[in-house]
Amino acid sequence: MTISSETNRSGPYPGNGVTTAFEYEFKILEPEHLQVIKTDASGVDTILVLDSDYTVNGVGDDGGGQALVAPAPATGTKITLLLNVPFTQDTDLENQGAYYAETVERAFDLMVMRLQQLKERSARAVTIPPTYDSATIDQLIANVLALGDKGAAIEAVAAVAQYLETVADVADDIPAVAGLTATTVTKAGEAAQSASDASGSAALAAAYANNGEDVVVPGSGGLFSAKHFMLKSKAIFDSLTNTVAGWIHAAAAKTPLNDDDEIGIADSAAVWVLKKISLFNLVRYIASITGQAKISGCETVYVSTTTIQMKTGYVFFNGRRTTFGAALTKALNATFVAGAAGGMLDTGVMQASKTYFIHALRNVATGAGDWVASLQQDPALVNTTNLTGWTVEGRVNVVLTTSGNVIRQYVQDGNEYRLQAGVAEISGGSWAAQDIQPAGAPANVSTEITFLLINGQSNNSAGSVLVGTDVGGLGVQLSVNVVSSVENRVPVTVRSRSTGVIRTQAIETTGSGTFVITTLSFKDYTMPRTNGA
Incomplete structure (x- = not known):
């Protein structure tokens, strides 16, 4: 930052009983550096109080800002804004301490502001020529004050100017008046010399600020400028930086790394x-x-119609690794209770023909892991009423229930789930294209499902069974055209939609036949498991 303008006062602005915002066109570094003066109709000045009579905006802006006066100054009053920096020096530059250019420059800016402040005040002062004898300055001041007290008499003299001839009779007093005039001139010269001395002080201040490295400030007795100390500090800092880099390069390597490093x-x-x-x-x-997310191990093992076991492994969600060092047996027909043999439902009761999503939990206090089952696939939507002290880290597995409200049996290998018994999803002589939710595969999530397509045709018959993903077209077709009766069975794999739905159709072209679509297995391919794609 710099002080690029010599402007250090704004106003006076006339009050009108409405306006409260008055602009100042110079830079300040603190709200206290702006002095607001209100002059009443009789010419009496009052210095307003910050935060009580006014507030300030634009602090630090080169173009200034506004003083917001409350209440609005009345008509006949005036508002004047002055730069008012305290004559104190708060910057402490320690020997061989850290160097901050902004701190040094701020100190320079405050120094220049104070000089501008002095310049503004001296411009409003009565000055005398520099050649005036300073020994008689006190008498001059007394004479000026005495003359001020004679204001009414001077007006009276002006009123009787036509009587100058009479005044001639007191000509003997004129030498005395002339002596007073000479004294006034002398004192004015002395005041001008004071202004010159102030200018010299400003030059000395500039030398303290800007003299180069190792250049002594004239008349200081061997002292140096702020710039000198800045350059010395920079050299020390550069040397220290190189030293630290060398320390790092020479340091021993840390192995192995741990979380607290x-x-x-x-x-x-x-x-x-x-x-x-x-x-x-x-x-x-x-x-x-x-x-980034990862799952290793943690597969589901069928235990009973209402119970599963979660195998050992670890999960990595939300930048955290949660390790499961021991298998946990959990009950799907009870709400969550931490630990082995505890319930695992987030809420409600076990329901028939549902897809339950298994989410990893992490204990907030200990970092230990556990498991919760929810009808919600999104971890953010899992009901946490019964999970006080736990965070839901992410989804890991699925568990399906049958129409009889028991856990469907399967063997999980990585992300692949192989049903213990195939599930006939749809069968018949023929049917129009339709969407179905396979009972042997998860709902509300896309998986890769392996079906067994069965096409049985009688003598002189032909027909096709189709299964696929998209509404606009079917992915896999098994067609049979025979003279003698036959049954063909072909396993196929298709990917369900994000809702878990697939599209099917069976067409009997001629004769008669029977079609069946049976689910054999599915792959939960969206799970980032390292031991099962």
Whole structure:
């Protein structure tokens, strides 16, 4: 920042009883650096109080800002805005301390503001020639004050100017008046010399600010400028930076890394202040912006009609790794209770013909893992009423229930689920194209489903059975055209829609036949499991 303008006052602005905002056209660094003066109709000045009579905006702006006066100054009053920087020096530059250019430049700016403030005040002062004898300055001031007290008499003299001949009779007094006039001139010269001395002080201040490295300030007795110390500090800082880099390069390598290890960063939100961050939080940040997730192990094992076992492994969600070092047996017909043999429903009761999504839990206090089952596929929608002290990390598996409200039996290998018994989804002589939700595969999520297509045709018959994903077209077709009766069975794999639905159709072209579509297995391909694609 710099002070590029000599403007240090604004106004006076006339009050009108309505206007409350008055502009100042010079830079200030603190609200206290703006003095607001209200002059009443009789010419009496009052210095207003910050935050009580007015507030300030535009602090730090080169073009200034506004003083907001409340209440609005009445008609006949005036508002004057002045630069008012305190004559104190708060900047403490420590020997071999850190160098901050903004801090040094701020101190320079305050110095220039004070000089402008002095210049403005001296411009409003009565001055005398520099050649005036300073020994008689006190008498001059007394004479001026005495003359001020004679204001009424001077007006009276003006009223009787026509009587000058009479005044001639008192000509003997004129030498005395002339002596007073000479004294006044002398004192004016002395006041001018004071102004000159102030200008010299300003030049000395500039030397203290700007003299180059190792250049002594004239008349200081061997002292140096702020710029000198800035350059010295920079040299020390550069040397220290190179030294730190050398220390880092020569340091021993850390192996193995752990979550509590720390590295330094420059905080962009805090003017690049040096701060630290743990490796755990660094990994978590990277994972959060890249969407990194991983599952290893943690498959589901059928135990009973209402119970499953979750195998060992780990999950990595939200930049956190949660490890399951022991298998946990959980009940699908009870609400969540932590630990082995506990319930696992997030809410409600076990329902028939449903897809339950198994989510990993993480204990907030200990980092331990557990499992919860929910009808919600999205972890953010899992009901957490019974999960106090736990966070829902992410979805891992699925469990299906039958129409008889028992767990459907399957063997899970990675992301593949193989049904213990195939599920006949649809059968008949023929049917129009229609969407179905396979009972042997999950709903509300896309999976790769393996079906067994069965096409049985009698003598002199022909027909086709079709299954696929899209509404506009079917993916796989099994056609049979025979003279003698025959039954063909072919396994096919298609991907269901995001809702879990597939499209099917059976067409009997001639004769008669029977068609069946049976679910054999499905692959939950969206899960990022390392041991099962």
